[in-house]
Amino acid sequence: MNKIKLIFLFMNITIIGGGIGGLALAVALKQKGIKAHVYEATPHLYSFGGGLIVPPNSQRVLASLGLDREFKRHAVALSDMQIREVSGKLLYQSDQAVVASHYGDGIRALPRARLHHMLSGLLDDDQMHADHRLVDLKTTSVDATATFANGISVTSDLLVGADGRDSRTRELLFPQCELVSTGQVAFRGVANIEPDRQWNNSFVEIWDAGRRFTFFKQSDGETYWHAPVRADSHRNVVQIKPLLLQEYIHFPDQVQRLIDATKQFHSVELTDISPLPDWWYKRVVQLGDAAHATSPNLGQGAAQAIEDAAALAGDLTSHRHISAALNAYQGQREAKANAVVARSRQMGFVGEATGALRWIRNLTLAINPDFARRHIESFYS
Numbered sequence: 001m002n003k004i005k006l007i008f009l010f011m012n013i014t015i016i017g018g019g020i021g022g023l024a025l026a027v028a029l030k031q032k033g034i035k036a037h038v039y040e041a042t043p044h045l046y047s048f049g050g051g052l053i054v055p056p057n058s059q060r061v062l063a064s065l066g067l068d069r070e071f072k073r074h075a076v077a078l079s080d081m082q083i084r085e086v087s088g089k090l091l092y093q094s095d096q097a098v099v100a101s102h103y104g105d106g107i108r109a110l111p112r113a114r115l116h117h118m119l120s121g122l123l124d125d126d127q128m129h130a131d132h133r134l135v136d137l138k139t140t141s142v143d144a145t146a147t148f149a150n151g152i153s154v155t156s157d158l159l160v161g162a163d164g165r166d167s168r169t170r171e172l173l174f175p176q177c178e179l180v181s182t183g184q185v186a187f188r189g190v191a192n193i194e195p196d197r198q199w200n201n202s203f204v205e206i207w208d209a210g211r212r213f214t215f216f217k218q219s220d221g222e223t224y225w226h227a228p229v230r231a232d233s234h235r236n237v238v239q240i241k242p243l244l245l246q247e248y249i250h251f252p253d254q255v256q257r258l259i260d261a262t263k264q265f266h267s268v269e270l271t272d273i274s275p276l277p278d279w280w281y282k283r284v285v286q287l288g289d290a291a292h293a294t295s296p297n298l299g300q301g302a303a304q305a306i307e308d309a310a311a312l313a314g315d316l317t318s319h320r321h322i323s324a325a326l327n328a329y330q331g332q333r334e335a336k337a338n339a340v341v342a343r344s345r346q347m348g349f350v351g352e353a354t355g356a357l358r359w360i361r362n363l364t365l366a367i368n369p370d371f372a373r374r375h376i377e378s379f380y381s
């Protein structure tokens with residue numbers, strides 16, 4: 001065992017947030033012999049069972065964490081990605097067999113909670129601490145102390161803020177960084193039916209002026225969907241189902257059936273952040289949405305958190321000093337993560353374009369079908 005590795009084996013690492021990034025980091029560190037502790041705000045560790053697209057770039061990392069077979073057993077291999085105008089006109093289609101020939105696999109889908117479950121299953125029970133909401137933190141050049149709402153305090157050599165887009169660690173460390181609304185609210189839910197036969201294995205996105213509808217099968221008998229609409233007229237809606245049935249009345253019948261077959265509705269205001277100049281300060285470092293919260297228009301948010309996790313675990317065990325490791329981590333990750341944020345925002349804007357912009361968009365996609373492909377698939381490597 002080399003000297004560098006030995007130094008890190010004895011490090012105390014606290015991870016704030018048991019979401020996808022925090023869990024992936026704990027697994028990646030455990031693989032390297034470091035037992036990190038994960039503190040999660042909620043009393044349970046599994047979030048809303050909505051679906052998640054897992055692109056090839058994060059599938060490769062999950063495989064390296066030991067989740068290849070189990071992941072493939074549970075995740076639906078989608079055959080293609082389609083973007084259509086509300087009229088039904090096909091704007092973009094990507095055959096996932098072709099994607100797989102370039103990147104090793106195509107996109108797959110599964111309930112988000114299942115991925116949480118798989119990742120936490122690779123950890124020891126005593127690594128997980130539910131019901132610990134970080135409220136405060138202090139850091140010096142040698143350690144960081146987290147204080148939780150339940151009164152408990154923990155001091156460690158390194159604290160990782162993996163506490164998502166509304167990150168308390170980011171708020172405390174980098175108060176100048178604010179969430180930026182994309183101007184959209186996304187309604188979402190899981191329908192207890194599968195998509196009709198023609199779309200059964202597809203990722204489908206339907207674009208209309210000012211609104212979109214996305215759906216894909218997430219497991220046998222379940223379809224996840226989300227529906228971004230303009231935020232100004234859709235905040236604080238109480239009766240979501242009737243509103244959506246009305247809002248999407250001119251969409252294909254499939255959309256109405258999915259809304260109708262949904263029991264629980266969720267809504268979230270879509271936000272992202274401008275690039276953080278620094279991802280770390282003294283003994284605190286940010287990971288996943290806490291470092292680069294993105295709008296969900298590319299299906300890359302969780303994927304980037306997973307890539308961060310592997311990079312941070314690798315850097316921590318290959319540098320002699322923590323500051324050098326954290327510098328290397330930020331250097332390795334920030335360009336791609338920030339590019340995802342920027343491109344996802346553009347994609348949201350393009351998807352909901354109206355008038356002349358919509359016409360130009362459709363013409364561009366018709367003349368140059370590779371345009372969208374390059375934008376989406378460039379993140380798969």
Ligand SMILES: Cc1cc2nc3c(=O)[nH]c(=O)nc-3n(C[C@H](O)[C@H](O)[C@H](O)COP(=O)(O)OP(=O)(O)OC[C@H]3O[C@@H](n4cnc5c(N)ncnc54)[C@H](O)[C@@H]3O)c2cc1C
Binds near residue numbers: 164
């Ligand atoms: C509508 C929608 C659809 C999406 N679809 C996709 C998709 O298909 N594919 C994809 O890759 N990404 C998708 N994303 C993005 C993805 O959800 C996020 O990018 C991803 O979850 C980020 O992982 P994370 O670990 O950084 O944060 P999270 O997964 O958000 O985890 C953060 C964790 O920290 C906990 N926490 C928060 N505050 C505290 C605190 N103070 N103390 C302790 N714990 C705390 C939270 O409870 C949570 O468990 C989507 C997002 C949205 C909104």
